[in-house]
Every structure is written in structure tokens, then in C-alpha cells.
Amino acid sequence: MPEPTAERPAPAPEPPTTEPITGPTRTPAPIDGPLPENRTRYAVVGAGHRAAMYIDALIGAHATDGEIVAWIEPNPVRAAFHEARVAAAVGGERPVYDPDDLEKVIETERVDRVIVTSVDRTHGDLVSRALRAGADVVVEKPIAAHAGQARQIVDAVAETGRDLVMTFNYRYAPRNSALREVIASGEIGRVLSVHFDWALDTVHGADYFRRWHREKVNNGGLLVHKSSHHFDLVNWWIDDVPRRVFAAGGRMFYGDDAAHANGYEPTEAEARLRAGGIDPWHLDLDKNEWLAGLYGAEAQAHDGYVRNRSVFDAGITTEDTLSLVVEYASGATMSYSLTAHSPWEGYRVVVNGTRGRAELEVVERGSVEFSDAGTAILDPSATDAYAEDPVRPAGERLLVQRHWEKAEERPIVVVGPGGHGGGDTLLLRDVFAPAGEPDLLGRAAGYRDGILASAVGYAGNTSLETGDPVRLEDLELNT
Numbered sequence: 001m002p003e004p005t006a007e008r009p010a011p012a013p014e015p016p017t018t019e020p021i022t023g024p025t026r027t028p029a030p031i032d033g034p035l036p037e038n039r040t041r042y043a044v045v046g047a048g049h050r051a052a053m054y055i056d057a058l059i060g061a062h063a064t065d066g067e068i069v070a071w072i073e074p075n076p077v078r079a080a081f082h083e084a085r086v087a088a089a090v091g092g093e094r095p096v097y098d099p100d101d102l103e104k105v106i107e108t109e110r111v112d113r114v115i116v117t118s119v120d121r122t123h124g125d126l127v128s129r130a131l132r133a134g135a136d137v138v139v140e141k142p143i144a145a146h147a148g149q150a151r152q153i154v155d156a157v158a159e160t161g162r163d164l165v166m167t168f169n170y171r172y173a174p175r176n177s178a179l180r181e182v183i184a185s186g187e188i189g190r191v192l193s194v195h196f197d198w199a200l201d202t203v204h205g206a207d208y209f210r211r212w213h214r215e216k217v218n219n220g221g222l223l224v225h226k227s228s229h230h231f232d233l234v235n236w237w238i239d240d241v242p243r244r245v246f247a248a249g250g251r252m253f254y255g256d257d258a259a260h261a262n263g264y265e266p267t268e269a270e271a272r273l274r275a276g277g278i279d280p281w282h283l284d285l286d287k288n289e290w291l292a293g294l295y296g297a298e299a300q301a302h303d304g305y306v307r308n309r310s311v312f313d314a315g316i317t318t319e320d321t322l323s324l325v326v327e328y329a330s331g332a333t334m335s336y337s338l339t340a341h342s343p344w345e346g347y348r349v350v351v352n353g354t355r356g357r358a359e360l361e362v363v364e365r366g367s368v369e370f371s372d373a374g375t376a377i378l379d380p381s382a383t384d385a386y387a388e389d390p391v392r393p394a395g396e397r398l399l400v401q402r403h404w405e406k407a408e409e410r411p412i413v414v415v416g417p418g419g420h421g422g423g424d425t426l427l428l429r430d431v432f433a434p435a436g437e438p439d440l441l442g443r444a445a446g447y448r449d450g451i452l453a454s455a456v457g458y459a460g461n462t463s464l465e466t467g468d469p470v471r472l473e474d475l476e477l478n479t
Contacts, residue, residue, distance in 0.1 A: 035090065040066040040432075043111045043135075045099065045126055046118030047073035047082045049294055050140055053424065054115050054431075055082055059089035061425070062432040070109045071096045077299040102126060103133040111135050119212060120219040124149025127164065128156035136163040138431055142228040143450030145220040147458040147475045150451055154478055157447050165431055166450035168232045171443040172423030175396050175412045179349065179360045180237050180441050182400055182410065189355030191238045194334040198230055198347040201368050202280065203376040205340035208318065209254045209311040210283055216317040223247070223322055223464075224457035227338055230347075231326075232445065232453035234336075237351070240328040241452060241479070246469040247460035249322035253341040256314040278374040283308040287375055324460050343367060346395065356402035363395035451479050 042058060044051055058066050068086055071094055073079040079096040087093065097105045099122070105111060114130040116123055116139040124144040130137050131153075143166060144150040157164055170176055183191060200208075208226070212218045219225035235242065253259045266274075273280050285292045285308055295307035320340040327333055346363040369377045401407035414422055429435070430444045455477055459470040472479065 035067070036064055039064065041069045041110055041112045042066050043070040043072055043105050043109060043114050044068055044082075045072040045102070045114055045116045045130075046122075047071055047075070047078040048117065049291070050117040051082065051115070053428070054117065054138070055086065057428045057432055059086050062428060063090060065433045066113075068094055069111065070094055070105050072099055072102060072105055072114075074098055075299055075302050075305075077302055078294050081293045099126065102129050106130065106133040106135045113138060116140065120145040120225055121149065121217060124152040128152040131156040131160045131162045131164070134162075136165075138165045138167065139450070140167055141232070141450065142220065142224050142454045142457070143447065144454060145218065145224055147455070147477065150454060150458070150477055153447065154451065158478075164447040164450075166232075166445040166447065167427060167431060168229065168236075168443075168445045168449065168453070169424050169427045170229050170233055171236055171441075171445065172426045174414055174423060175360060175362055175398065176233060176237075177423075177441055177443070178398050178410060178412050179351070179358060182358050182398070183237055183351060183353075184239070184441075187356065187400060187402065188351065188353030188358050191240070191330070191332050191351055191353050193332060193352045194234055194238065195350040196230060196234060196334060196336045196347065197349075198227075198336075198338050199342035199345055200226070200338070200340045201342050201345035201365055203365075203368050204345055205320070205342065206254070206281060206311050207283065208340060209316055209320070210309050211307055212305070214254075214309070214311075214313075214316045214318050216319075219318070220454070220457055221318050221461060222338060222340060223319070223324075223460045224454050227322070227336070227457055227460075228450075228453040230336065230338075231456040232449060234326075234334055235449070235452055236442070236445075238328070238330075238332060240330050240332060242326050242456050242459075242472055243329050244327040244469050244471050245456055245459035245463055246325045247322065247463040248324075249319050249338075249464065251316060251319050252321040254311045254320050255316040256312055258320075260312060273370065278370055280368070280370070281311055284374065287373060319464070322460070324456070326456060356400065356405075358401075359397075359399045361397045366395065448479060451477050455479060 044055065055068065058068050071079040071083065073096060076096060083094055106114070113136045116126050116137060118126060120142055123139060127137050127139055144153060182188065208214065208222065213225060251258055255261070270280060285296055291307060295305065300306060322338045324336040325333065326336065344363065344367055345365040349360040351358045371377060396412050398410045398412055399407045400410055455472050455475055458475055459472055462470045
């Protein structure tokens with residue numbers, strides 16, 4: 001089918017984080033002493049919120065491994081915002097280029113690797129151009145918004161043989177690694193089926209409908225932008241390849257003509273919030289220094305991008321309620337659901353095997369609560385204060401039960417400081433300073449992993465349009 005086209009210029013980049021409305025808690029301290037001269041040279045494409053994790057790594061824990069030598073960003077305010085933090089930490093000054101100058105940047109600035117954190121629908125063009133210009137690439141998921149854009153990357157990798165790293169940080173979270181270990185050990189036998197239910201709450205889920213993600217042309221919808229994380233987890237957990245997808249769902253809650261606009265009755269809790277001057281559906285940029293710096297009035301004046309639009313506007317095309325059935329090459333199946341308007345946030349996974357069953361439950365935020373200032377309380381899994389108990393994180397439970405035996409709860413061991421129980425630290429190590437030692441869990445992801453994860457979403461979107469199951473081979477992605 002033809003690829004969707006944009007009706008206006010691409011908006012500025014913005015990240016899909018677990019807690020989507022906060023930035024780094026601090027700028028890393030200035031580097032003490034000289035830095036090596038032979039560090040890997042990086043250009044950052046897309047200077048929005050999504051770039052922060054990589055920038056902080058290169059001016060913090062991985063400053064001796066790599067350096068940022070250029071920004072590729074059409075909005076000078078956003079580039080300057082990040083540049084100020086980098087200059088404070090490592091000194092120097094990095095030039096700002098337009099995306100049209102990508103090849104020039106790679107040559108002039110002697111770039112070794114490009115970090116792509118721009119709007120999803122720009123990935124196919126930017127990644128393939130960077131590879132052909134002689135740089136390796138680190139790309140934030142999803143690998144591309146639509147199948148045709150993914151084919152650009154597949155062709156460029158085949159043509160150049162260059163390296164492409166996907167940053168699937170969910171693989172590194174201890175809870176997800178623990179489930180991978182159980183399945184790989186053979187305890188529950190050969191996997192026959194998976195049930196995966198993901199709930200996004202009215203802070204995180206709603207935020208996709210305030211920003212550029214609300215227009216499906218930009219991100220392929222949540223089946224690609226958000227769910228590629230989840231599909232990658234299942235592909236990795238069960239070590240299998242998806243083959244066929246059937247999808248159902250739509251935009252059922254947000255927008256000017258869906259459930260909220262038709263017969264919705266505010267709860268008593270919402271009424272109390274409003275009486276206290278808090279609109280639970282509104283994001284006030286002025287109350288967040290980080291977002292105001294990246295997306296406030298000064299930045300808006302350059303490109304017109306409004307970060308905090310109403311989730312009940314007309315013209316929203318991204319679905320908020322989705323269900324899938326996926327068949328795998330082994331014969332295993334997955335049933336999947338995504339809800340972007342839940343009162344709590346987290347996920348439940350059930351894996352049924354020939355010898356038993358494993359169940360993982362993760363409550364990232366049991367309810368949406370607000371501070372006196374009217375801001376949502378942070379998700380603890382995305383902060384350094386992830387768990388008071390390093391072996392039994394609050395809100396996480398992994399059960400394993402073999403046939404004719406009692407269920408056992410397995411430990412989920414936090415691996416250290418950093419987001420997602422230390423998982424983000426491990427991911428960044430693999431991205432910027434791989435040890436070269438084998439990872440028995442196989443967490444590092446390459447371009448094929450990115451293609452297979454997003455392809456489930458591409459097939460799901462086609463199924464939503466046609467009402468029929470879709471084979472991944474029909475997408476012609478050569479996976």
C-alpha cells in the first residue's frame with residue numbers, strides 16, 4: 001500500500017519515556033582532567049527530549065569513550081539548550097547543522113557514529129543517508145515509522161555493511177531479563193502462547209495525544225512507536241520470529257468525537273482536582289523548566305510546534321485502544337493489548353509452555369496522583385530511587401509454576417543505579433563501551449531486531465485498514 005505523506009513540515013523531536021514530562025534531574029558534573037583524544041566522534045540528529053539519555057552519557061559516564069562534535073537540528077533553541085549543558089560539562093563549542101546537511105556534517109566533522117533521535121518518520125531517510133555517507137548509526141526505537149521507510153534502512157545496511165545499533169532499553173530492565181532467564185532455562189518447556197497486556201495511564205498515555213505522536217503519519221501509531229518495545233521483548237523472550245498478525249482497535253477515547261466527548265462523566269476524583277485548580281488532562285510547560293526550555297515560547301517561535309495541545313482536539317489520527325493476535329514461526333501465538341487511557345500504568349505478561357507457566361506483573365504507577373503544584377508524581381522505575389529493596393522491587397512480581405508444583409516467586413535483582421533498575425546503565429555501556437564479553441541473555445539489539453519488532457506494528461496497521469490477517473513476508477522487509 002502507498003506510504004502516508006506529511007501535510008506539513010516535521011515537528012520537533014520528543015521522546016517516549018516511561019514518565020514523559022520530566023527531564024534529567026541534574027547536569028553531570030564537569031569532567032575533571034583531560035579527555036582522550038581518540039574518542040569516537042558523534043553527531044546527534046534531533047535535539048529534543050529523547051536525545052537526553054545519550055547526551056548525558058557522553059558528558060558523564062561515557063565522556064572518555066565518545067564526544068559530541070555536532071548537532072543536526074532545525075530548531076536553534078533546542079540545539080542551544082542541549083549545547084549549554086554539554087559546554088558546562090566538557091567545554092568547547094559544537095556547531096549546529098540542518099538535516100539537509102547530514103552528509104556534509106559526517107565529512108566535515110569526521111563523524112564516526114550518528115545518534116538518531118528525531119521524529120520517527122524521518123528515521124528511514126536519515127539513517128540510510130548516514131550509513132551511505134560512511135558513519136555507523138545508533139537509532140532510538142522505532143527503527144522507522146512505516147514499512148517503506150524501513151526498507152530504506154534494510155537496503156542501506158545491505159549496501160554498506162555498516163553497523164546499526166537499536167536501543168531497546170526494556171531488554172535490560174532486571175524484571176524483563178529475569179523472565180528471559182526463566183524461559184531460556186527451559187523450566188516451563190517450549191513456549192506455546194503469550195498473553196501481554198500493557199496499560200498506559202492518563203499521564204503517560206495521554207501525553208502521546210498532546211504532541212507530534214497524535215498524527216499517525218509521524219510515528220506509525222502506537223502499534224509502531226510504543227509497541228515496538230513490547231514486540232521486541234516477546235521476540236527476544238521466546239527467541240522466535242513473528243510471521244502473521246491480526247489487529248483490531250481504534251481511537252476510542254481521545255479526540256473530539258470519541259468516548260470522552262460522548263457521554264463521559266467526570267469522576268468524583270476529577271471533580272476534586274478541578275476544584276483545586278488542577279486540570280488532569282493539561283500539561284503546563286511553565287511548571288517544568290526542562291520542557292519549557294525545549295518547547296516553550298522561544299522554541300515555538302521558530303517552528304510553530306506546540307508540545308502541549310489538548311488531547312481532545314479534532315484531527316487526532318493515532319489509535320488509543322488496540323488488540324493483536326500474532327503467530328510465530330515456531331507455532332506459538334501471542335495475544336496483545338494496549339490501552340492508552342488506563343487509571344494505572346504497567347503490564348502483565350503470561351507465558352505458557354509445555355512444562356508450566358511464568359507470570360510477570362509490573363505496576364509502574366498504581367494510580368495517577370498530583371502534587372500540590374499540579375504535576376504528576378514520578379514513576380519510581382524511571383529514577384535512581386527505583387527500589388528500596390534491591391531483590392524485591394515494589395510493584396514487580398515474577399511467578400514460575402511447573403505442572404503439579406506450587407508457584408514460586410523468583411527474585412528480580414536491581415543491578416545498580418540508573419533508570420529501570422540499572423538497566424539503562426547497562427544499555428548505555430553496550431552502546432558506548434561494549435566490553436566484548438558475551439552476554440548470555442543477548443540483550444544488545446541490531447537492525448534486524450528493530451525491523452522484526454516494528455514489522456509487527458506495520459502488519460498490524462495494515463490489518464486495521466483491511467480487516468484481514470497480514471503476513472510479515474508480504475511487507476517485503478527481507479527479515
